[in-house]
Amino acid sequence: xxxxxxxxxxxxxxxxxxxxxxxxxxxxxxxxxxxxxxxxxxxxxxxxxxxxxxxxxxxxxxxxxxxxxxxxxxxxxxxxxxxxxxxxxxxxxxxxxxxxxxxxxxxxxxxxxxxxxxx
Amino acid sequence: xxxxxxxxxxxxxxxxxxxxxxxxxxxxxxxxxxxxxxxxxxxxxxxxxxxxxxxxxxxxxxxxxxxxxxxxxxxxxxxxxxxxxxxxxxxxxxxxxxxxxxxxxxxx
Numbered sequence: 001x002x003x004x005x006x007x008x009x010x011x012x013x014x015x016x017x018x019x020x021x022x023x024x025x026x027x028x029x030x031x032x033x034x035x036x037x038x039x040x041x042x043x044x045x046x047x048x049x050x051x052x053x054x055x056x057x058x059x060x061x062x063x064x065x066x067x068x069x070x071x072x073x074x075x076x077x078x079x080x081x082x083x084x085x086x087x088x089x090x091x092x093x094x095x096x097x098x099x100x101x102x103x104x105x106x107x108x109x110x111x112x113x114x115x116x117x118x119x
Numbered sequence: 120x121x122x123x124x125x126x127x128x129x130x131x132x133x134x135x136x137x138x139x140x141x142x143x144x145x146x147x148x149x150x151x152x153x154x155x156x157x158x159x160x161x162x163x164x165x166x167x168x169x170x171x172x173x174x175x176x177x178x179x180x181x182x183x184x185x186x187x188x189x190x191x192x193x194x195x196x197x198x199x200x201x202x203x204x205x206x207x208x209x210x211x212x213x214x215x216x217x218x219x220x221x222x223x224x225x226x227x
Contacts, residue, residue: 104210
């Protein structure tokens with residue numbers, strides 16, 4: 001069974017930075033490096049928002065407009081890990097950040113890590 | 120950019136009821152649509168992909184239909200464990216992806 005575990009969330013001041021991590025395990029039929037990986041976020045009491053994705057080999061990265069230029073997605077296939085570097089944080093970036101595997105659809109999700117942007 | 124509009128935003132229903140949720144796309148997305156279920160404090164769960172493909176292990180009371188711009192998620196006989204929020208998500212604009220606003224299924 002595929003498991004994704006996020007970490008790195010916390011309280012940060014506006015303008016600050018954080019690095020989120022997602023560790024994958026249990027990839028029995030296909031290895032981590034065969035999956036596109038994604039970050040999806042959910043602001044408190046709100047809906048889901050796709051944030052970014054990265055191709056299996058890391059050569060293609062895509063972002064929602066609202067985070068482009070501030071967030072950077074990356075991966076280390078040797079460590080079965082996904083990352084999200086988030087900079088210039090704003091109050092509206094406060095959310096639970098989920099990592100999720102899948103190309104077109106998100107078939108496995110982590111439990112999420114909460115990022116709170118507040119002074 | 121493709122917009123997804125879900126309706127209703129909330130529905131009150133009782134166990135055993137048939138529930139239908141609509142998802143309308145702002146342009147033709149063929150069958151590039153998924154449905155997710157999310158319970159409070161939990162990560163979403165993929166129920167249906169490609170508009171109508173039920174994921175392994177998902178009860179057959181869930182079904183998806185539609186193509187083009189209009190899609191429907193149907194729960195044929197609502198069970199207590201189905202009270203949750205449901206989201207549609209389009210993939211026709213891959214690698215950019217979009218969710219609908221969600222529909223909360225509440226107990227009447």
